[in-house]
Amino acid sequence: MNTPQLTESIKSLVDNIDREYILLPEFQRDFVWEIRKTCDLFDSLVRNIFIGSIIYGKPTFEITVREIDRRPRKGEGSRRKLKVISLEKNEINHKLQISNFRLILDGQQRVTSIYRALKGIDEIWYVAKNEDELSDEIKSKELRDRTLEEMLYEFSLQEDPDRLSIKLADAFEISKGIIPDDIREQYFEKLSFIAGMDEAEIKENFKRYYTICIKLGELFNSEVLISYYLLNMDNEKFALFFERSNSKGIQLNFIDILAAKLYKGFNLRDKIDELKDKYHPNNLDREIIVRTIAYLVSDGKDIDRNYILTNLNYNHFNRYWDEVCELYNKVLNFLFNENFIISQSWMPYENMVIPLIIYLRESEQKDFSQMTEWQYEFIKYWYWATIFSQRYSSGSNEAIIQDANVLKSITKGEKITDRVFFSRLKSQIDSYEDIYSYSKKVNVIYKGILNLINYDAKGLSDWNNSSKLTPDKKLEDHHIFPKDYIKQQFKNDDQALSLMDCVANRTLIPKITNIKVGKKPPSQYLTELKNSNSKLDITLKEHLIPNEIIEGLYDEFFTDFLEERSKLLFELIKRNVIDKEKSIIKEYYQAPKVKGNIKIFATYYSKKVEATFDIESQKILFLGESHSVPSATNKAKFYLTGRNNTSTNGWRFWKFIDENGEEKYIDELRKLSRK
Known part of the structure; x- marks a missing residue:
């Protein structure tokens, strides 16, 4: 289908937002997209999958408008008020005459996501496949002839240390016309991916980096926001089309x-x-x-x-x-019984069930009650660390597979030989102030905090009668300070109003109890509840709510209450995730048992070649001669194909079989040599 609508480039869109030629009607809902949806959006753009039409309007009457959301997602400036402008009819007419002034009527989430990514407000990375991950057909093409889709591994929220990564905001700046030497110094040389590479590898990878930046610049300048679709789509695009429309x-x-x-x-x-x-x-x-x-x-x-x-x-x-x-x-029964989740609708990552299913399937008795304490301690850490690192928020399929394989090793009592695995479980919460940033139920950390409270309490109690909450009860994330009370009592306090929905002001209780609370001050409705539940003090302690709230000490000090509870929540995260990191690595990590010379191999254009790698000297013995890793890689590729000048990261070209029978890149051995 072809569409008759006008088109514009991404660069034009961003430029018009910067000039405030594109604004939002004040009544438009807030920007709510989770950052991972931005990854999906750029994935669709690169794959030429229709993302929907943007609908603009040119007003002919007075209207109040506001800016596109440029605020950081957390930290300083994240809660500032968006600029609002009231435009009279004559002002609008003037803007229409001198510029392409328009309002976004539909498509705000997509437009804002694109803008934030290209201006660096949200970090979105184009992660390229390594040469050995490309199909033979794509490998046969010259670098300049490969498309962004063919080279794409994924769009990610962070640089991939094992693959060439380009931040979209950097590519956008580069597309404005920066000379190659400045690009290399300002952007490319800051990548962790190139650490430890020799000059030949760096040169080849800069060529790839620069080529991809050029192609991204072409994407930014092409008219792709509105597109047509052919019906002869492959399975992947067919599925994506239906899921995203x-x-x-x-x-x-x-x-x-x-x-x-x-x-x-x-x-x-x-x-x-x-x-x-x-x-x-x-x-x-x-x-x-x-x-x-x-x-x-x-x-x-x-x-x-x-x-x-x-x-x-x-x-x-x-x-x-x-x-x-x-x-x-x-698995679900295990998660409920061990208080990892309070109800299925509040599960932070449904996909975390998959590795646990594989763990259970690999166990001899197919029963969690038979796990050892050593296995249980690891599962507890893995579960909470996965949530608070937001491990599955992007590129989750690879993470699921890796975690399932790791839990298979734990089932067998084997330690983990991939050191990088632990770095990917690092908590996104570094201080109690970070907790202020989470105010939406769809966020995994928001859900994780509420479930962690339940886990720490070994099951939360109802406020009415101190009975334990069960999965069949309809639970709501109750405002401890009711919204209507905050709006009335703190109507002139912008900070209090902006933090009203913060997870530190939330806890899970049955819906019927929530209805009873209404808009009363906390001390009033809690005193009423205490008349029917003499153990309410104990119940509030389970929910990590300071008991002084019943006495009315916080009624006039909402932000003080939030600070105190955020500190309690942060200590809970520290105890279960952050403080455990070092001891978990010490107990569950084991460096690969490799030394001396080992057999290595590589597959290129469906052909296999073998060699020997000297771990100490970092040299490869190939066809009777000793070579550096890049040199041996080029020799092997020429031996197999007769072609020169094919860029490949040699450390991720050659593989070896570890003691568990798993294929690993020799890059793992380079990492070991740095420790």
Whole structure:
């Protein structure tokens, strides 16, 4: 389908926002997109997948407008008021005459996400595949002839230390015309990816970096916001198209497409209905089950959409469906019984169930009660650290596979030989002030904090009668200081109003209790509750709420209360995640047992070549001669293809088999030599 709408480039869009030629009507909702959705948005742009039309309006009447949200997501300036301007009719007419002035009527989230990424407000990184990760067809092309889509590994929230990464904001600045020497000094040489490389490797990777920046600049200057779609799409684009668009208000995802594919031998929809009856009240997520089956079929290598739609068939589902469903139910029961989640609707990452299913499947008794204390301690740390590092917020498929493989090792009592794994579990919360930034239920840290309170209390109690809260109760994230009370009592206090929905002012209680609270001051409604629950003091302590709140000491000091509770919440995170990091690494990490000379190999254009690597000298013996890693890589590629000048990171070209029988890049050995 082709569309008759006008088009504009991304660069033009950003420039017009900077000049305030593009603004929002004051009544538009706030910018609410989680940062990971920005990754999806740029992924769609690179893949030429339709992201929807932006609808603008040129007003002919007086109206109040506001700026595009440029605020940081947390920290200083994150809660400042957005600039609001009231425009008279004559002012609007003047703007229309001298500029392309317009208001965004639909598409604010997409426009704001693009702007924030390219201005560096939100860090979004284009992560490129390494040469060995490309298909043979793409490898055969010259670098300049490869498309951004062909070279793309993922869009990420941070630089990938193992792959060439380009921050979109840097690429946007470079596209304005910066000379190569300045690009290398200001941007490229700051990448951790190139640490330890020799000059030849650095030169080749700068060539890749510069080429990708040029192509990103071409993307920013092309008219891609409005596009048309051909119907001959591959599985991945077909699924993405339905997931990222609505058809008459009905949202579809790739599981609906998969159900149609499997129908001949496995009625997925009927099986899902059976699950609802069998495992009620647990709500088993069909996508979790499907991705777990993909993990098993691929032998722990692939769980993404394209693999599922291309490779899975009804025989696989007939073989694994019942087993995986039973394990899934056991995992949910474990999470409930151990107080990791207070209810399934409040689970921070549903995908975390997959590694736990694999752990349980690999265990001999298929029962969590039989795990050792050593295994249990690791699972506790992994669970909370994954949440507070927001590990699954982008590129989650790779993280799921890695975590499932790690938990398989833990099942066998084996330690973890990948040191980088632990660095990816670093908490995003560094101080109690960071907690102020989380105010939306959709955020994983917001949910994680509320569940961690429940975990620490070994099960939270109801405020009415101190009975334990159970998954079947309809829980709400109750405002401890009611919203209406804050709006009335602190109406002139911008800070109090901006922090009203902060997670430090929230706790989970049944809906009926929340309704009773109304807009009373905390001391009043809590005193009323205490009349029916003499153990309310104990209950509030479980919820990490200072008991002085009942006495009315905080009624006039909302921000003081938030600070005190945020400190309590931060101490809880420190105790369960931050303070445990060093001891966990010491107990569960084991450096790969490699020394001396080891056999290495590489596969290039479907051909395999072997060599020997001297760990101490970092030299490779290939065809009877000793070479540096880059030199041996070039020799091997020429030996296999007869082609020169093919850029590849040699440290991620050659592989070895570790003591667990797993393939690893020799880059792991370089990392060991630096320790």
